Amino acid sequence: MNKPRLVKLSGFCLVCLAVVFILRSSFAQETGVTEINRLFYQGNSDYKEAKFEAAIDNYAKILNLGLENGSLYYNLGNSYFKKGDLGRAVLSYERALILIPNDSDLKSNQEYVLSLLNLGPQSFENWLEKAANKLFGDVSINFLTVLLSFIYILAFLALVSSLFFAGAKKGIKFFLLGLAAVFIISVISLNSKITYLNKGGVVISKEADVKFEPLEGATTYFKLTEGSKVEVLDKTENWYKIKRPDGKIGWINKGELGLMLDF
DSSP states (O other): OOHHHHHHHHHHHHHHHHHHHHHHHHHHHHHHHHHHHHHHHHHHHHHHTTOHHHHHHHHHHHHHTTOOOHHHHHHHHHHHHHHTOHHHHHHHHHHHHHHOTTOHHHHHHHHHHHHHTTOOOOOOOOHHHHHHHHHHTTSOHHHHHHHHHHHHHHHHHHHHHHHHOGGGHHHHHHHHHHHHHHHHHHHHHHHHHHHHHHHEEEEOSSEEEEESSSSTTSOEEEEEETTOEEEEEEEOSSEEEEEOTTSOEEEEEGGGEEETTOO
């Protein structure tokens, strides 16, 4: 076989391999979406038939496939609530609120479960974060990220405009000051949300002993009830060092706490 024909054949083979790879990837993605849809609808059907354990199992399988969705966590929380597992219900609602923070039904269900547990508002925010979240508490992390990018672009365009329109410099200056204020407030809110996502946890046992040291035989410092929110400061193999909203710090067994990021 001469060299030009060999080159053409090699090129044809490479094209065929690329086509096969694309088709396989598309088929795998389509199969994955089909399986996720099947599990979601089956989970919803199980929930309607009061098969809450089966519904939880189907929703958990979707999470294991790599999909995170506010509605999924909301349905999972409802299933845990109906099952009577209120700690995991609170944890699921908290995860859902990260993704769909302005959902009124979600907020109502969470408040109801917390009232059953005799738990009021639990916040780790300082006064500055509380002020920022009054404006941006009902928007998601993704929205804030896009907003900050948009503000950055607007500021850049305003600075460029000031070079060409000398008469508008004063107006542009006030515009930039306004953008800077919104930028700072957005950063504070975004930081508080990300911090809670990375460090937040919810007690999932009926009652948890929080100890002075990460040892089974250590003295109990205080107790936490199901659904209590904490901030994780450190961890060992079997223990989490946690902080309550009032600042008290102790060690809790890992099996009694669900983490925001432990999907």
